[in-house]
Amino acid sequence: NAGVIQTPRHKVTGKGQEATLWCEPISGHSAVFWYRQTIVQGLEFLTYFRNQAPIDDSGMPKERFSAQMPNQSHSTLKIQSTQPQDSAVYLCASSPSAETLYFGSGTRLTVL
Amino acid sequence: GDSVTQTEGPVTVSESESLIINCTYSATSIAYPNLFWYVRYPGEGLQLLLKVITAGQKGSSRGFEATYNKETTSFHLQKASVQESDSAVYYCALGRGNYKYVFGAGTRLKVIA
Numbered sequence: 001n002a003g004v005i006q007t008p009r010h011k012v013t014g015k016g017q018e019a020t021l022w023c024e025p026i027s028g029h030s031a032v033f034w035y036r037q038t039i040v041q042g043l044e045f046l047t048y049f050r051n052q053a054p055i056d057d058s059g060m061p062k063e064r065f066s067a068q069m070p071n072q073s074h075s076t077l078k079i080q081s082t083q084p085q086d087s088a089v090y091l092c093a094s095s096p097s098a099e100t101l102y103f104g105s106g107t108r109l110t111v112l
Numbered sequence: 113g114d115s116v117t118q119t120e121g122p123v124t125v126s127e128s129e130s131l132i133i134n135c136t137y138s139a140t141s142i143a144y145p146n147l148f149w150y151v152r153y154p155g156e157g158l159q160l161l162l163k164v165i166t167a168g169q170k171g172s173s174r175g176f177e178a179t180y181n182k183e184t185t186s187f188h189l190q191k192a193s194v195q196e197s198d199s200a201v202y203y204c205a206l207g208r209g210n211y212k213y214v215f216g217a218g219t220r221l222k223v224i225a
Contacts, residue, residue, distance in 0.1 A: 003157070004157070031211065033211070042215060042216070042217045042218065043203070043215040043218075045212055045213065048211050048212075050211075055211070056211070056212070091157075091158065093158075099146065099207065100148075100160050100163060101150075101158075101160070101213065102159075102160075103150075103157045103158035103159065104157050105156065105157040106157065
């Protein structure tokens with residue numbers, strides 16, 4: 001069991017560019033979460049999928065952020081027109097039951 | 113809204129000494145949330161350390177323990193004798209029985225020899 005895999009580990013983008021972050025959940029886990037972590041805000045919930053269906057994206061900044069889960073083996077978080085305030089560590093987690101979360105190592109996004 | 117407050121770090125403790133990291137919660141959306149401690153060791157991802165879903169119960173793992181106290185709305189993390197390998201960032205969290213977790217800000221622990 002390789003755990004939750006996130007790629008890339010680090011991503012640097014210029015202001016206004018697009019960033020796509022990838023997550024491979026643990027096989028058999030039906031729930032997938034995306035969180036964002038910053039020093040100021042801590043860990044913030046972004047969005048949640050269950051059995052690939054989007055359940056709640058209430059934490060997502062509406063205009064530039066989107067998340068998808070096209071199949072049970074991966075999810076993507078896309079940020080359009082990145083801004084410096086989007087710089088953060090983006091964490092993906094999966095769970096068999098939405099009770100205990102299993103986190104990936106995260107993608108550190110830096111927007112210059 | 114729901115919130116979690118924990119000891120502000122960094123916390124520095126000498127090896128073999130005792131440790132307590134305080135955690136208090138406020139849960140307005142659910143009477144008895146599930147409570148968790150997660151840990152992130154250097155270079156690794158967040159991982160579950162222990163969890164307790166029943167008020168009054170104690171959870172333990174790797175020598176750490178925490179008791180769910182609904183009277184004081186607390187879930188303090190304790191260890192009798194820390195080791196250098198315990199150096200990490202510890203997060204207290206509450207779960208509302210669905211999927212929305214609320215995490216504390218994290219407490220960085222440094223154990224010195």
